[in-house]
Amino acid sequence: MMRTRIQYIVLATLIFFIAPLSALAEGLIVDQTFSGKNQIIVTLSGPVDKVVAENIDNYTVFEEADPDIILALSSATLGKEGKNITLVFKDPLNMVKTHVVAAKNLAGIDKTTFKVSKSYLGYLFGILISALLINNFVFTKYLGLCVFFGTSKKKSTAKGMGVVFTMVIVVSALMSWFFFNYILTPFNLNFLQIVVFIGLVSLTVQAVDTVLRKVNPILFNSFGVYLVLVIANCVIIAVPLILANNNYNIFETFMLALGAGGGFLLALYLMSAVSERLQLAKIPPTFKGLPIAFIVAGQFAMAFLGFSGLQVF
Amino acid sequence: MANDKSSLQLITRGILSENPIFKLALSMCPAVGISTTVMNGFMLGVAVLFVQVFSSVTISIFKNVIHPRIRIPTYTLTIATWVTVIDLVLAAYLPEAYAKMGIFVKLIVAFAIITMRLEMFACKEPVKDSFWDGMGMGLGFMVGMMAIGFVRELLGSGAILGYDVLGFKPLLFFILPSAGFFVVGLMMAFFNWIEVYYKRSKGLK
Known part of the structure; x- marks a missing residue:
């Protein structure tokens, strides 16, 4: 009984997708x-x-x-x-x-x-590239800077933070999308956006923490410390707000979250590569630490401006 | 943190010795992102001040009821509630300024400085001290934002608060978005330099 029903559903979806082509x-x-x-x-x-x-x-x-x-x-x-x-x-x-x-x-x-219309896959890929390079959240939108400067001292830290962050942001963005489209919008609760989204983020962080601790303790030992920092990052709350503003569908949401996480990873990795070299360089004492990090980040931001004309597909 | 500090000391500490932007280096995103004019800095400063003071007071009132294990989620939800309030108020009464600040008003919810003050101060101290501490931190943030905005507006467009004072534009570069990083970096280095200079002159005496 169950099986025939699934077959019908599959058939119906296939017809739904193919019908416009034949027409x-x-x-x-x-x-x-x-x-x-x-x-x-x-x-x-x-x-x-x-x-x-x-x-x-x-x-x-x-x-x-x-x-x-x-x-x-x-x-x-x-x-x-x-x-x-x-x-x-x-x-x-x-x-x-x-x-x-x-x-x-x-x-x-x-x-x-x-x-x-353009090919939809190309459009989705465009969203990914845009979030990754053209509108990189760190260098062109200036978000997530506290965590960015805090964890970009060493390459290994940068990688750990970036990967954990990407994982959490994809999960929490998809959850936020469901909540926004099936609970907040139908019941006219849009003014609760901030409270609901930040709650979901905390929930995701807690869930990833618990699951990782049980499933893969080795991975947890190396990545667990970064989980707490994820929640202090503005990007993680900015992505749900952006997708709510633009009425993105689920595929677009996925691509945006992936691009935001990947972009953060890229920025962290680039910055940590420079930081490792800076430790050996002779820097004026007043510029040591954060001031020089800011100036390096400014140069990266100017370099990322070069991506602004990029158009894929 | 001792209880005997006066309200004035709590405020000056937030503005000078523990300035959220230049000393603690927290909440940097808006300091780089929208500090192009003094007015922007002032408006966001007001929003942060409001959220900081009200969350500090709320947590301080309920500090004996909150179970220590769920304190962080409680802080987050408290902040989110007050951010929603200021977000809706600004959107309703100051739509122009709100449009300029864009997404940053909503992002106050993720500012490390507010959570940190709740964790370090408001959950232990009485309501009155928490109020003044929140006031100090909020004012410190506002002063920092306005200082960056002042430098960028003066050097970038030769104006202060929208009024043309110089009559020419010294360095247009400073009004460009990516210059935010440079301005903050240079200002931090400048304050470090003053501190080093001050200590050296004291040592020489």
């Missing part, structure tokens, strides 16, 4: 992609009339999230064989969003509607 392939439109900063290229299954295809009044384009804002086109050009149309927009497009294009009278069909 797209049937019609006039073969392929649609973004190109450059402000273009959409549409490939058609057969040639169409040039006058109709190049009349920009025939197209209506908007982002799926807000259908009220119609994006302005500056031109539409038909390719040589009459099989592909390039739509050029006046303003750059936000390629993260799904765009809906509605075309009138194309190939004699009254109205053709199709969606243009």
